[in-house]
Amino acid sequence: MAIHMTRSSSTFALVFMVLFSASLASSEVPFMVVHKKASLSPFKSGSERVSVTIDIYNQGSSTAYDVSVADDGWNSDIFDIVSGNTSMSWEKLDVGDVLSHSFELEAKTKGLFYGSPAVVTFRVPSKGVLQAYSTPILPLDVLAERVPEQKFEWAKRLAAKYGSHVSVISLVVAFAYLIASPSKASKKKR
Template sequence: MAIPMKLLMIFALSSLFIISAAFAISDSPFIVAHKKATLTKLDSGAEHASVSIDIYNRGSAGSLVSHSFELVSRVKAMYYGTPAVITFRIPMKSKLQDAYSTPILPLDILADRIPAKKLELVTSSSSM
């Protein structure tokens, strides 16, 4: 007799929940990192990329650390970013640990974009 797919999914999700709860209760760090980037065109024909990495410790000593930097590009290109690698050490252990951030979507630097209309006024000739 085959086990229904829904039952397997419920079992898998509940297992992940229990494991993540155990990590949250433990004394060791549990690192979650988020990497994001935004592009801004400059009048000089260049594009400004702002990149930030937020690192959350979801373990017993919950804290947040952010790192940001800015890049300026004058070359039209497609940039594919990789996840950031965060190396840390758990107290009382000598082995270094690695955590990876979320990846960023590809950045189309100096691409021809249609400007987004922030405000659009609509007039109707029939309402006059």
């Protein structure tokens, strides 16, 4: 009896896996990966600009049509749009392609700002309209007091970036010097 139940459950599992994989193979859909990044840059005294870039990648198995992005999380009481627009649309996004949209804002008030994800909508002929959301951005400390860069900060960055390379090159040069130079012991034997 136990063998019969094991065989029937194994058969059921096998049939389920075949049907499930067949449904996945027949459902060709775009898979959108949406990356949103924002960076602060000082503009003039008492003013700061936020540069926002949204990259949309189609990692799926079919083309997406009527692709649009909307990033409406920027409060008009805190930010003014300087260049670009917070929304954009394209006719299609082919498999493996990337779309990019950028805009720039100017901060009006000081404070910590938490941005919401951008929303991407797209159409698939067999499925209708679908949505994807971008990655969240780190909190932006708008118009915050920045600590001035320390005097030897550049030297620390260089040491951190190239210190291991200098160490390896120094060891190779020291080894080559030891191999190439005659030792005192070999001179006494002659």
